[in-house]
Amino acid sequence: MRSPAELDRVQWHALTHAYGPAEDVPELISALYQDDEEAVDEAIYELYGNIHHQGSVYPASAPAVPFLAHAVRHARFKRAELLMLLAILADHDPEAVDPPHWQDTSVGAVCTALCQELPELLCCLDDTERGVRRAALRVVAAVAELLPEDRRAEVVARLDEIYANDPVPAVRADAVVVLARFGRGTAAADSPLPEVRLAAALLAVARSGPPYPADLVDVIAEDGAEPDPGDDEFPWSGATTQEDRLRHVLTEDPDAGLRVAARWIRRGDIGSRGSWLAEAIAESWRDREPAVLDLLLEALPHQTSSRTRAARLRTVGHWIERLPELGLAPGHGLRDTLHRYATDADEVTAGPALLALVNSRDPRALELVLRRPGPRLLEAAARHCPEGTDRLIPEIRRALAAGATGNDAIALVRALEPLGAGARVALPELVECLRTRRAAVVAARWLGAGGVATQETVDLVADATRSSDPALRAAAAVAHHRLTGDVGLCLRTFEEVLSGSGQTHWYLGALEPLGSAAAPLLPLVEPRLEARHEWTRLAAAEALYWITQSPDRVVPVLAELVGPTPVGLRALGALAATGRVPEGLRPTLRAYAFSPRRLIHDGPVSGQGHPDDELRTLARTLLGVGAGAE
Known part of the structure; x- marks a missing residue:
């Protein structure tokens, strides 16, 4: 010292x-x-x-x-x-x-x-x-x-003393963990103290690996229902707490983990630890959504605050949207529970519950959305309540006209996309969004895709091509081409945007509607096939295929980028569009298609769908493609 x-x-x-x-x-x-x-x-x-x-x-x-x-x-x-x-x-x-x-x-x-x-x-x-x-x-x-060996004996003796005699069970349990670091076994599994038995069981299942012995799982389920109140203050190596270790170990064996989560929830879901474990399993393993949703439904009455109930309901809303893709429908009990919370006076709880109810495709959801039409709720209702098109469009227009900005305005414009031709009546509000630069990029895209060419809209998108925002310039240039059929302004804009510095892949992705009309841009696109940045290589390959419709130079670039990552997922989608699958990629595709684990992770409030589901679907689609390509 x-x-x-x-x-x-x-x-x-x-x-x-x-x-x-x-x-x-x-x-x-x-x-x-x-x-x-x-x-x-x-x-x-x-x-x-x-x-x-x-x-x-x-x-x-x-x-x-x-x-x-x-x-x-x-x-x-x-x-x-x-x-x-x-x-x-x-x-x-x-x-x-x-x-x-x-x-x-x-x-x-x-x-x-x-x-x-x-x-x-x-x-x-x-x-x-x-x-x-x-x-x-x-x-x-x-x-x-x-x-060194001469010090180990003294330390182990001190640890044995603590394990045998410390008056605090949590300290004794800690001693069990430290003794294991020295290779020293104990009779902790037979201890009368739940904390000590839990520490021993956790060490044992970590050594055994999945599937875990049923008797050890029972010990964890019985003795681990209540969190250690000092857990966060005393992390182990890797800054992991016992809670972290429990969740990690139990997530490795999803069947055991779901059994434990069920027991913990029935014991009151203390500290939401049963819910968190169930949520971790849904995020780590495929096709576990029905079982996890059942557990979260059971856990809702045990949540002690509006905040924790809202957290569970947001998770329900994320996973319940997946059930139709699994060929399942939410049970009446779950939807009735969501409806009850959605009509609650507590806004902290009611908002996530209503979004979950919309995502469940419950016919009662539309009326509730129309009573309190928030941007995200309107966007979800546009996807899942097609019968409400005529009633949703006026609400979307009203919210846009009221001056929505930022993510709210983006959500409202996107809400128009699933509503089809009927949404074209929103033209004045979209024009105003573009004029005032509120959600301007998505508004420009919609105005171009909507196909309603007026002198006002043509002049407005032409003006937007001179914006200081390259993303808006690119979107407006494409919209101008789609409205007028004139490719000149669009090509000039993209020549300037792609000749500058910055994240050019953002702008290459806007070229798809041009197709072969973008051929004069090939000298700016082709060199980017060898760019260092993988997103740029991907965007260049996509653009090259849209322009030439030839997969020859595109497929090798895309195949190299394929992987369980955001860029790899998009590369997989682009590869599917070419209709070619390199034979050497098929083992990888089989792994993506049939892995029981999720290979791409995503938080429960990240947006629509789940990227791992898309990865599996694309892999299965590509495996069905004929083997006549390299």
Whole structure:
């Protein structure tokens, strides 16, 4: 250990942390000894930002370790937090410990320094404060495999004592986890303490791998229904809490995970942990939506606040939209529950419930939407309530005319797309959107696609081609061509846009309606097939196919980009449009088509549909394409 009196013996100015020279570290370490708890808390916060920053450590981190260890023993406040800082500084991948390179890394130096200080910190395992004891166990765990043999026996003996006698069950459970890091088994599975049994079961299922033994799953279901109240304060390596570990392990075996989620929900869904587990399974595994929706329906009455109910309802709204694609329809019980919440006076709950009801295609939803026609609700109703076209269009027009801006205006314009020719009556509002630059890009696209050419609209889109926004210029140029049949202005606009710098793939994607009329732009399109940016290569390949209708140069570019990523998914869609499938791509397509896991992940409020569903559908479509192509 090193006291603050020795801080000036370290050449801090020659060391670096996340923000450059580490000259501020001595002042921050000295502040740890103040009698002002807020000042100590601020100093720890600053240390987390510089000697440890977003999972990284630096040359100044290891020299700070002996001073932090001294502060743990002698500072008045925040000793548990200081121990956790030491544990997190030493966090590392055990497989990376490979001399001689390990010692040359900043994290290797931190671990070496912490191993040297550990004997002076072991007394914290007997501290009167449970938080200090729990944090000290994380410090021991952080360097467990690095301790020399002569120290391991002492440490394990101390851990055995804690496991056997600590008065706090959560501390005993922590000791079980740390003993496992030393390869030491326990009889924890037979403990009378639920916390200890849960820790043992979690370690056992992680070792066994899926499918998990039923008896261990039962232990987790029974003993894990209530969260550890100190879990967030004491993460393990990788900054993961026990809650994180439980969710990760149980998500690896979806059948076991759903059984556990069901038990936790029936126990009251404490802390929404059963709901969160079910949601994680739906996001990780395909075709689990019906079972997850049943669980979320069961969980709704247990949500203790409007905010948590709204979170569950948003998830229901996301997954319920998927059921028709699985050949299923939402049950009457679920739709009746959504209807009840949608008519609730609590707006926090009613909004997500009504959106979910619309996504369920419930015929009662339209009347409720028309009573409170928000932009997102109108957009969803336009997709799922085609019988309401004549009633939805006036509401969309009214909202646009009232001056909607930003994402609201974009949603309203998009709401017109599924409504067909009848939506052309919205022309005056779309003209005004373009004139006032509200959702101007989507308004220009709609005006062009709508095919209603008036002198006003033609002049307006022509003016928009001179905008400072390249995306609007491109959309307006295409709209002008579609309204007038004149390709000259469109070509001139794209020549300027594509000759500039920036994200040109955004503008290449607008060329599809031009088809072969865009042939003069080929000298600007073809070189981008070899661009470094994958989105640019993709957009260039798409544009080349739209212009030439020849797949020869396009298919190799698209096939190379295919993957379970946003750009890879769009490449797959473009490949499907060409009608060619390289034989070498078929094993990959089979994996995409038949994987039980989701290969592209998506949050439950990200928008329409799920990208992984599109990936599977496209892969199956392409596997059905004839094998007559390379």
